[in-house]
Amino acid sequence: MAVFTALDEDELAAFLQAYGLSSDATRTPLEGGVSNSNWCLDFGILSPALVLTVIEPPIARSELDFVFAFQRHLDAKGLPLAAPLGRSDGSLWGTLAGKPALLSPFLPGTVAVAPDSRQAGQMGELLARMHLDAADFTPRRSNPMGLPDMAAIVRRLDPLAIETAVPGLAADLASAFSEALDDWPQGLPAGAVHCDLFPDNVLFAGPRLSGAIDFYFSCTAPFAYDLAMTHAAWCFTPGDSVFREDVSAALLDAYARSRALSSGERAALPLLARVACLRILATRLRDWISPPEGASVTAKHPAEFAQRLRFYSGDRGARAFAP
Numbered sequence: 527m528a529v530f531t532a533l534d535e536d537e538l539a540a541f542l543q544a545y546g547l548s549s550d551a552t553r554t555p556l557e558g559g560v561s562n563s564n565w566c567l568d569f570g571i572l573s574p575a576l577v578l579t580v581i582e583p584p585i586a587r588s589e590l591d592f593v594f595a596f597q598r599h600l601d602a603k604g605l606p607l608a609a610p611l612g613r614s615d616g617s618l619w620g621t622l623a624g625k626p627a628l629l630s631p632f633l634p635g636t637v638a639v640a641p642d643s644r645q646a647g648q649m650g651e652l653l654a655r656m657h658l659d660a661a662d663f664t665p666r667r668s669n670p671m672g673l674p675d676m677a678a679i680v681r682r683l684d685p686l687a688i689e690t691a692v693p694g695l696a697a698d699l700a701s702a703f704s705e706a707l708d709d710w711p712q713g714l715p716a717g718a719v720h721c722d723l724f725p726d727n728v729l730f731a732g733p734r735l736s737g738a739i740d741f742y743f744s745c746t747a748p749f750a751y752d753l754a755m756t757h758a759a760w761c762f763t764p765g766d767s768v769f770r771e772d773v774s775a776a777l778l779d780a781y782a783r784s785r786a787l788s789s790g791e792r793a794a795l796p797l798l799a800r801v802a803c804l805r806i807l808a809t810r811l812r813d814w815i816s817p818p819e820g821a822s823v824t825a826k827h828p829a830e831f832a833q834r835l836r837f838y839s840g841d842r843g844a845r846a847f848a849p
């Protein structure tokens with residue numbers, strides 16, 4: 527979280543009452559994220575722990591309904607995730623300090639900093655199940671970080687600052703954007719997808735995946751794009767971005783065992799992985815070059831995804847997705 531929202535105790539008590547809960551809970555801040563404020567609420571032995579989230583921009587209030595309905599849809603199918611709890615009046619969120627706020631179950635475990643192939647296999651299986659279960663979810667949300675949005679972010683950045691952050695990156699960005707605009711694959715199977723399934727959005731309790739969090743970028747997009755984004759996020763060593771062939775094979779094999787990829791999807795994966803890198807580069811460059819006002823966490827350096835973009839532009843990147 528960048529800044530913790532200050533909570534008013536009376537307002538919080540009224541908020542909890544809307545869920546039929548007392549305010550008699552121990553509140554512990556959850557560190558780790560960059561945008562929202564999260565606390566663990568512990569009500570003692572009588573009821574399970576919950577997470578209180580106060581949502582910060584960039585998501586528009588009008589788009590929260592899609593995000594929460596998608597989570598509840600997957601939850602109803604039995605997938606492991608922290609879906610928002612319903613309030614006494616049937617709504618899924620209220621407000622605290624003038625911002626959208628919600629409660630969800632506390633998932634046990636920790637995130638995998640450098641996921642191994644067993645963890646990636648579980649991720650691949652869950653991702654495929656999410657995509658299959660999205661088939662009968664009808665609401666739509668256009669991608670808030672689609673190609674035009676990322677291009678607009680990058681256009682607003684000083685090219686010199688981009689070059690200072692990562693030498694040579696401006697030219698790589700220009701050619702990847704132009705290729706993506708010219709060759710974006712049409713007609714791929716699409717539906718509601720998570721679109722931000724980084725290892726820090728998936729918890730493991732011991733060896734078992736306990737659930738996915740942070741659905742705020744979920745939207746309607748090709749399933750293969752979500753797979754490419756997850757691949758770019760999971761299959762490299764943190765920091766130096768060395769490709770992990772074993773992790774990649776485990777993720778892709780587990781995915782394909784549950785949801786077969788069409789030949790069109792497989793062929794599109796290298797380009798979609800490059801676009802996934804562009805999307806992460808856009809926000810990481812923006813936050814690196816102009817950190818949000820008041821931010822108390824260090825922005826993530828863009829170099830990692832510059833290296834991954836280069837990987838997916840080469841032969842090894844193309845081979846990573848071969849059957």
Ligand SMILES: Nc1ncnc2c1ncn2[C@@H]1O[C@H](COP(=O)(O)OP(=O)(O)OP(=O)(O)O)[C@@H](O)[C@H]1O
Binds near residue numbers: 527557560562563
């Ligand atoms: N339902 C949950 N159960 C257990 N822990 C949670 C839950 N929700 C959030 N957390 C913890 O809080 C941390 C921050 O949450 P989250 O990732 O939602 O914040 P964020 O600000 O949206 O982060 P980012 O934008 O970087 O993904 C997570 O890394 C996780 O450890």
Ligand SMILES: N[C@@H](CCO)C(=O)O
Binds near residue numbers: 722724806809810826
């Ligand atoms: N998952 C993104 C942050 C959300 O946009 C990143 O690691 O840069």
